[in-house]
Amino acid sequence: MAGPRPVVLSGPSGAGKSTLLKMLIKEFEGVFGFSVSHTTRRPRPGEENGKDYHYVSREEMQAGITKGDFIESAEFSGNLYGTSKAAVQAVQAQNLICILDIDMQGVKSIKKTNLNPIYISIQPPSMDVLEKRLRARKTENEESLQKRLLAALVEMEFSKETGQFDVVIINDNLDEAYRKLKAALLQSGGRRTQVDYILCRRGNLKEISDCKVVVGESVARQHRMVVCRMTLMVCKKKRSKIEKKTKWWKLKKEECCEEFRQKLRQALGGQVVLPDDWETTAEVIRETGRKVLGVSSGRRKEDKETWWWNEEVQDSIQRKRLAKKKWDMDRTEENRQEYKELQRRVKREVSKAKQKAYDELYTRLDTREGEKDLYRLARQRDRDGKDVQQVRVIKDRDGRVLTSEESVQRRWKEYFEELMNEENEREKRVEGVNSVEQEVDKIRKDEVRKALKRMKSGKAVGPDDIPVEVWKCLGEAAVEFLTSLFNRVLESERMPEEWRRSVLVPIFKNKGDVQSCSNYRGIKLMSHTMKLWERVVEARLRKVVEICEQQYGFMPRKSTTDAIFALRILMEKYRDGQRELHCVFVDLEKAYDRVPREELWYCMRKSGVAEKYVRVVQDMYERSRTVVRCAVGQTEEFKVEVGLHQGSALSPFLFAIVMDQLQKIGIVMAGPRQVILSGPSGAGKSTLLEMLLKEFPDVFSYIISYTTREPRPWEENGKDYHYVSREEMQAGITKGDFIESAEYSGNMYGTRPVHGSNTIIKLADDTTAIAFISDNDESEYREEVKNLAAWCADNNLLLNTINTKELIVNLRKKSDKGILGEALCQTAGQ
Numbered sequence: 074m075a076g077p078r079p080v081v082l083s084g085p086s087g088a089g090k091s092t093l094l095k096m097l098i099k100e101f102e103g104v105f106g107f108s109v110s111h112t113t114r115r116p117r118p119g120e121e122n123g124k125d126y127h128y129v130s131r132e133e134m135q136a137g138i139t140k141g142d143f144i145e146s147a148e149f150s151g152n153l154y155g156t157s158k159a160a161v162q163a164v165q166a167q168n169l170i171c172i173l174d175i176d177m178q179g180v181k182s183i184k185k186t187n188l189n190p191i192y193i194s195i196q197p198p199s200m201d202v203l204e205k206r207l208r209a210r211k212t213e214n215e216e217s218l219q220k221r222l223l224a225a226l227v228e229m230e231f232s233k234e235t236g237q238f239d240v241v242i243i244n245d246n247l248d249e250a251y252r253k254l255k256a257a258l259l260q261s262g263g264r265r266t267q268v269d270y271i272l273c274r275r276g277n278l279k280e281i282s283d284c285k286v287v288v289g290e291s292v293a294r295q296h297r298m299v300v301c302r303m304t305l306m307v308c309k310k311k312r313s314k315i316e317k318k319t320k321w322w323k324l325k326k327e328e329c330c331e332e333f334r335q336k337l338r339q340a341l342g343g344q345v346v347l348p349d350d351w352e353t354t355a356e357v358i359r360e361t362g363r364k365v366l367g368v369s370s371g372r373r374k375e376d377k378e379t380w381w382w383n384e385e386v387q388d389s390i391q392r393k394r395l396a397k398k399k400w401d402m403d404r405t406e407e408n409r410q411e412y413k414e415l416q417r418r419v420k421r422e423v424s425k426a427k428q429k430a431y432d433e434l435y436t437r438l439d440t441r442e443g444e445k446d447l448y449r450l451a452r453q454r455d456r457d458g459k460d461v462q463q464v465r466v467i468k469d470r471d472g473r474v475l476t477s478e479e480s481v482q483r484r485w486k487e488y489f490e491e492l493m494n495e496e497n498e499r500e501k502r503v504e505g506v507n508s509v510e511q512e513v514d515k516i517r518k519d520e521v522r523k524a525l526k527r528m529k530s531g532k533a534v535g536p537d538d539i540p541v542e543v544w545k546c547l548g549e550a551a552v553e554f555l556t557s558l559f560n561r562v563l564e565s566e567r568m569p570e571e572w573r574r575s576v577l578v579p580i581f582k583n584k585g586d587v588q589s590c591s592n593y594r595g596i597k598l599m600s601h602t603m604k605l606w607e608r609v610v611e612a613r614l615r616k617v618v619e620i621c622e623q624q625y626g627f628m629p630r631k632s633t634t635d636a637i638f639a640l641r642i643l644m645e646k647y648r649d650g651q652r653e654l655h656c657v658f659v660d661l662e663k664a665y666d667r668v669p670r671e672e673l674w675y676c677m678r679k680s681g682v683a684e685k686y687v688r689v690v691q692d693m694y695e696r697s698r699t700v701v702r703c704a705v706g707q708t709e710e711f712k713v714e715v716g717l718h719q720g721s722a723l724s725p726f727l728f729a730i731v732m733d734q735l736q737k738i739g740i741v742m743a744g745p746r747q748v749i750l751s752g753p754s755g756a757g758k759s760t761l762l763e764m765l766l767k768e769f770p771d772v773f774s775y776i777i778s779y780t781t782r783e784p785r786p787w788e789e790n791g792k793d794y795h796y797v798s799r800e801e802m803q804a805g806i807t808k809g810d811f812i813e814s815a816e817y818s819g820n821m822y823g824t825r826p827v828h829g830s831n832t833i834i835k836l837a838d839d840t841t842a843i844a845f846i847s848d849n850d851e852s853e854y855r856e857e858v859k860n861l862a863a864w865c866a867d868n869n870l871l872l873n874t875i876n877t878k879e880l881i882v883n884l885r886k887k888s889d890k891g892i893l894g895e896a897l898c899q900t901a902g903q
């Protein structure tokens with residue numbers, strides 16, 4: 074039979090088997106279980122059918138024995154006793170150690186089965202004591218007592234036969250006998266070497282009263298079951314309070330939108346015009362939102378899957394809860410029936426509602442609008458499958474696991490506060506830059522309208538609790554209000570204080586240790602209205618700032634695919650030319666969070682941004698404060714003084730402005746192999762060249778030649794040719810400045826050697842520098858990589874030397890190794 078190894082207690086009637094057995098089951102409830110035998114004897118006072126024995130008639134018992142329902146059976150003192158298979162199975166099914174209380178005949182029968190129990194004999198200290206105990210028990214008449222005493226003599230002899238029992242216990246002193254029984258079945262620590270333990274904190278030792286190894290229990294080879302007795306105070310889990318949120322998502326429905334507009338108008342005394350100051354308008358909107366759309370329960374979304382609930386289900390669940398309460402208070406059969414009936418009804422309704430909701434969902438997923446839901450569901454499934462939604466414990470900086478809510482919150486705060494305020498050591502820029510002092514136009518309504526249109530709906534709200542959906546729902550009234558608000562902000566260069574606050578949500582990067590803060594990206598939830606303001610400013614900045622063609626990140630009509638394509642073209646070129654090519658894929662560490670603000674202002678000014686806008690952006694960054702919202706609640710507020718705002722609408726472009734400087738600081742990579750276009754005049758060289766440059770501006774550049782001929786009316790000096798005098802040109806040729814020159818149609822033409830244009834491809838902070846190595850001379854390339862590393866260090870941008878990779882494309886020979894690591898390490902002083 075399967076399950077843990079059973080225990081057989083045997084011995085003379087009155088030896089104390091039942092007494093010891095009951096003590097054991099009481100103390101180790103949940104470990105041992107009693108096999109309830111069948112008997113034809115009558116129940117004694119206090120005995121219960123099905124608990125002490127199954128009391129049956131001799132006929133019934135005989136029929137069961139004949140049918141093979143019993144493992145063993147015996148005639149004892151004029152009655153039939155037997156252990157049914159079902160009795161043992163019932164105990165083993167609960168994964169308890171089955172204890173059988175049987176006589177000597179039963180022991181002999183069991184030995185012929187494959188039950189393989191531990192045999193323990195309980196013996197009285199003497200026949201006299203046994204008789205006294207049996208008489209004192211007052212269960213026997215003289216006749217049955219004599220029968221039992223006679224049987225006892227045989228039983229006592231049997232127990233002395235070697236090999237019949239694993240353990241023989243003389244039950245003289247009950248406590249001593251019980252201790253011996255426990256010792257036979259269980260072992261405590263300190264007595265022998267044990268391989269199985271229960272580990273507990275020192276501080277919890279006082280809660281543990283006993284810990285034993287169950288000797289007979291083989292869990293796996295050489296491993297025994299360990300039983301620990303501990304008393305724990307069950308404290309009601311304190312749930313971290315989730316803020317109640319307005320159900321803004323309801324604004325998706327036109328009827329809710331209409332009601333919201335109507336109620337807002339009422340709140341504003343029948344006006345459609347929103348009050349001029351932000352605070353009043355924001356408060357009215359929030360208040361109306363709460364009233365019209367309602368607020369969430371404040372429970373966690375993942376507590377219960379209820380998206381398919383309908384009113385019927387909700388109502389039934391409520392009634393079921395009440396019925397349960399009623400039954401708990403008054404345990405009558407009527408109340409139980411009512412509760413059970415409601416339970417059944419809820420089950421039925423839930424399954425119906427679920428089916429209906431799924432049918433509707435599947436129909437919707439087949440439609441065009443449903444496409445979005447499909448991706449949302451896939452993302453949700455992906456997240457749920459990762460089991461990282463609720464990481465309630467986190468490691469400190471030394472890798473120790475923190476479990477208490479306070480310490481976890483403190484750690485999140487410490488991590489992000491440090492990250493968002495840490496600047497690398499760098500020399501302050503001494504080089505000044507001229508500021509562009511010019512008047513700027515007032516914000517126009519169409520700019521606001523455009524920005525509003527670009528804002529995505531359905532995003533988490535910032536601390537001001539006003540989603541962009543509100544402005545979309547209010548239409549022109551909102552445009553009017555926002556335009557006037559933005560103009561006031563532009564004029565005063567001060568935005569509402571509320572916008573300076575944000576909530577930081579750590580999002581797991583899906584790699585590394587889930588308990589390590591550094592594997593999380595902090596996404597800031599900011600005021601949507603501030604984001605709108607950022608978009609308006611961004612649109613203006615994009616008009617004045619020219620970002621180099623090599624930047625593919627956050628630029629309109631440019632994508633990752635384009636960047637890959639440009640790189641691919643370059644590689645193809647080198648492959649065709651059988652030349653060696655080095656690509657350095659630069660990885661910057663926490664680039665967004667490390668941009669020094671001073672550097673940002675410098676780069677904006679350097680890019681020609683009007684000083685007014687510089688001040689407006691400076692204001693967006695001033696006194697910005699944030700809190701971290703983690704699984705165990707919200708941390709204290711802290712300042713954010715370094716880096717760009719994560720999750721902001723303007724940051725990507727600001728970042729592009731900063732990164733653009735990488736192109737302009739003059740990292741000159743050795744040029745790729747040059748292409749010479751030649752052919753008769755009028756063959757179409759210039760037309761083809763123009764087409765090529767237009768299509769691949771970041772791949773090809775044109776070397777401007779020198780000529781002594783007169784410029785044609787549409788030509789520009791320095792763009793089409795460098796127009797020089799014959800004397801000048803001659804002098805240059807004599808000095809060796811030209812790699813080639815020729816006399817053509819009465820004029821001189823010539824080419825000076827140039828370095829190829831910087832071959833750099835950028836996708837936001839992901840920069841790829843590509844260099845061509847000629848004549849195995851890597852020195853120039855080495856110098857450039859060092860330049861790049863030095864530039865990053867100067868600008869508080871840390872190069873991640875592990876993730877920065879070098880790719881060497883060499884079709885001629887096998888290169889031993891790249892020089893990147895060495896160059897970067899030298900720069901970083903490692």
Ligand SMILES: Nc1ncnc2c1ncn2[C@@H]1O[C@H](COP(=O)(O)OP(=O)(O)OP(=O)(O)O)[C@@H](O)[C@H]1O
Pocket residue numbers: 084085086087088089090091092093206207209210244245246247248250
């Ligand atoms: N160590 C002891 N000292 C004194 N009395 C004891 C001791 N152990 C058991 N007894 C008492 O002896 C009587 C017989 O014990 P118990 O009924 O447990 O024996 P048993 O082995 O189960 O007998 P049976 O085989 O007839 O069921 C009980 O009244 C019990 O209280």
Ligand SMILES: Nc1nc2c(ncn2[C@@H]2O[C@H](COP(=O)(O)O)[C@@H](O)[C@H]2O)c(=O)[nH]1
Pocket residue numbers: 083084085086090110111114145146147149154155156174175176177178179180
């Ligand atoms: N062989 C079996 N013996 C059994 C079984 N159940 C009990 N017993 C033994 O009978 C005597 C008398 O018990 P009592 O309860 O009438 O005092 C005692 O020694 C028990 O061990 C059984 O299923 N099979």
Ligand SMILES: [Mg+2]
Pocket residue numbers: 090091092174
């Ligand atoms: Mg007994």
